[in-house]
Amino acid sequence: MEKAYKERIVYQIYPSSFYDSNNDGWGDLKGITEKLDYLKDLGVGIIWLSPIYASPMYDMGYDISDYKAINPRFGTMEDFDCLLHEANIRDIKIVMDLVLNHSSSENKWFLEAINNPTTKYRNYYYFEKGKGRNAKRPPNNWQSIFVGSAWEPLVQDPTIYYLHLYCKEQVDLNYHCEDLVKDIEDIMKFWLDKGVYGFRCDAVCNLYKTSLANGKHRIVQTGREFYEDQEGLHTLLRKLRKDVLNNYDTFMVGEVPSATVDISNDYIKNKEFEMVFTFEHQNVDKGRFIPTIKRFYRPRNLLKILFKYQEGCAYCANYLENHDQLRSVSRFVKEKYRNEGAKAYSMLLLTLKGTPFLYQGQEIGMTNLSEEPKKVEDSRDVVVTNIYNLARKFHFPKKLALRITKHMNRDNERTPMQWNDSVNAGFNKGWKPWLGVNTNYLDKHINVKDEAEDHDSIYNFYKDMIKFRNESEILKKGTFVRLKSHKDVAKFVRTYKGHKLLIVINLSSHKIADNDKIDRKMLLSNYRQDFIKMMPPYFCAIYEIA
Numbered sequence: 341m342e343k344a345y346k347e348r349i350v351y352q353i354y355p356s357s358f359y360d361s362n363n364d365g366w367g368d369l370k371g372i373t374e375k376l377d378y379l380k381d382l383g384v385g386i387i388w389l390s391p392i393y394a395s396p397m398y399d400m401g402y403d404i405s406d407y408k409a410i411n412p413r414f415g416t417m418e419d420f421d422c423l424l425h426e427a428n429i430r431d432i433k434i435v436m437d438l439v440l441n442h443s444s445s446e447n448k449w450f451l452e453a454i455n456n457p458t459t460k461y462r463n464y465y466y467f468e469k470g471k472g473r474n475a476k477r478p479p480n481n482w483q484s485i486f487v488g489s490a491w492e493p494l495v496q497d498p499t500i501y502y503l504h505l506y507c508k509e510q511v512d513l514n515y516h517c518e519d520l521v522k523d524i525e526d527i528m529k530f531w532l533d534k535g536v537y538g539f540r541c542d543a544v545c546n547l548y549k550t551s552l553a554n555g556k557h558r559i560v561q562t563g564r565e566f567y568e569d570q571e572g573l574h575t576l577l578r579k580l581r582k583d584v585l586n587n588y589d590t591f592m593v594g595e596v597p598s599a600t601v602d603i604s605n606d607y608i609k610n611k612e613f614e615m616v617f618t619f620e621h622q623n624v625d626k627g628r629f630i631p632t633i634k635r636f637y638r639p640r641n642l643l644k645i646l647f648k649y650q651e652g653c654a655y656c657a658n659y660l661e662n663h664d665q666l667r668s669v670s671r672f673v674k675e676k677y678r679n680e681g682a683k684a685y686s687m688l689l690l691t692l693k694g695t696p697f698l699y700q701g702q703e704i705g706m707t708n709l710s711e712e713p714k715k716v717e718d719s720r721d722v723v724v725t726n727i728y729n730l731a732r733k734f735h736f737p738k739k740l741a742l743r744i745t746k747h748m749n750r751d752n753e754r755t756p757m758q759w760n761d762s763v764n765a766g767f768n769k770g771w772k773p774w775l776g777v778n779t780n781y782l783d784k785h786i787n788v789k790d791e792a793e794d795h796d797s798i799y800n801f802y803k804d805m806i807k808f809r810n811e812s813e814i815l816k817k818g819t820f821v822r823l824k825s826h827k828d829v830a831k832f833v834r835t836y837k838g839h840k841l842l843i844v845i846n847l848s849s850h851k852i853a854d855n856d857k858i859d860r861k862m863l864l865s866n867y868r869q870d871f872i873k874m875m876p877p878y879f880c881a882i883y884e885i886a
């Protein structure tokens with residue numbers, strides 16, 4: 341029997357924004373349970389839940405204060421058990437988001453560690469003496485990935501600093517400490533014994549710090565050479581696999597911002613992860629050194645990277661957007677072709693080799709914010725606040741300081757799911773949501789209800805595409821061979837047991853001719869006719885070929 345993660349599509353839910361069943365402004369677990377039939381009908385086989393653990397929510401739950409408790413904002417452990425049960429009845433598996441690089445500064449481990457230096461929990465984190473007169477300087481020159489120094493002085497003793505590669509409320513865990521590793525293994529078993537199918541491992545490439553020496557000076561992430569993809573991390577992951585994961589039918593996907601094809605294969609071939617989220621394709625329209633800068637997007641640059649992984653990576657986790665990346669239809673498609681373009685990218689995502697990951701709202705073509713925040717207080721993203729405050733420290737005017745956060749503002753992809761044309765797009769019954777609803781649920785009819793009734797909607801195309809993939813052994817198990825074509829055209833053949841599918845996708849807003857003589861039968865297309873000779877903008881089609 342083939343492993344479930346190879347047979348199914350994964351749907352990422354951002355719980356705060358999915359469905360608010362008790363009308364308190366926050367999505368919740370009961371809301372997800374209420375929407376399971378929607379997900380089943382869409383063709384979802386696995387749900388990845390962004391963190392639902394107890395958390396003060398400085399980084400929207402990626403700062404965990406209790407790994408074995410549910411954040412009351414989302415509900416109770418009984419609500420989670422009910423969700424798990426109802427999902428399993430529908431043959432939908434649940435994957436949790438495990439944030440191992442750091443815990444919340446309100447986690448009891450950290451509170452113990454700072455109030456009682458002789459406790460074992462002191463070794464769960466990195467506490468180092470400051471440098472210079474009165475230890476006024478941080479222990480080394482490392483930078484936080486979320487801007488500024490990676491060190492914060494303790495209130496209890498400002499000459500002692502603690503390490504945080506993300507925000508200061510996310511305190512890095514020290515995996516040299518065996519007691520910590522035991523606690524982490526216990527946490528994994530706790531959730532796996534409940535019947536969770538596996539984990540998405542957050543920022544996992546940074547887990548193991550080989551040294552705390554000063555790093556080579558860089559524009560961002562000084563110090564990364566001592567914590568990215570270290571040998572000690574591979575040893576740790578293999579230990580978790582041997583001690584815990586091998587005893588379950590499970591799957592782990594690691595988030596590896598540093599990934600290359602070779603680095604991905606290191607994790608997969610050693611069975612540390614079944615697959616990894618890579619980021620090269622996500623950086624295709626971002627500044628090479630400063631990610632806040634937007635670069636002109638060209639489909640050919642995306643395809644070059646995706647195909648490199650298709651041909652070189654042992655197993656691919658295919659995704660176009662998530663809770664950290666701007667909405668793909670806003671990023672990659674010209675507004676006037678939003679319908680055709682969203683469909684073209686859905687076909688790309690669902691015909692590539694590997695497991696497709698769909699982010700909530702992608703199936704209805706949800707977009708970035710319809711208007712930028714007027715003041716920094718309007719944003720709920722800690723990254724925006726940190727970049728803004730740094731810019732203000734350098735005396736940037738308020739407007740400019742906010743403007744430079746535009747392409748990093750993760751609120752864009754975290755607005756409430758748009759279910760229908762009622763108040764708050766049906767996200768709840770009217771209470772003010774934690775983050776504003778995008779107004780295009782009404783003026784552009786971007787909502788599940790309207791799109792379900794529209795034969796030609798993005799939603800209905802996603803449903804057709806997901807059904808096609810779920811039923812195609814070729815797409816689930818077949819090989820991938822790229823064919824020569826225009827640089828902005830994805831043209832490739834998937835083959836399994838002698839059966840072949842040809843996929844042709846014009847990812848540009850231009851007409852592009854394709855004059856190959858391959859004998860073919862069209863099975864699915866967003867234009868519903870075969871324009872292969874002169875492909876209109878964002879034309880996409882799947883063909884059966886001999």
Ligand code: TEU
Pocket residue numbers: 399402403439485506542543595597663664665723748750
């Ligand atoms: O993100 C990991 C990561 O490397 C971030 O730099 C990510 O690429 C960034 O958020 C993009 O703007 C993970 C989670 O996905 C993210 O939501 C968390 O904020 C972060 O870790 C810290 O836990």
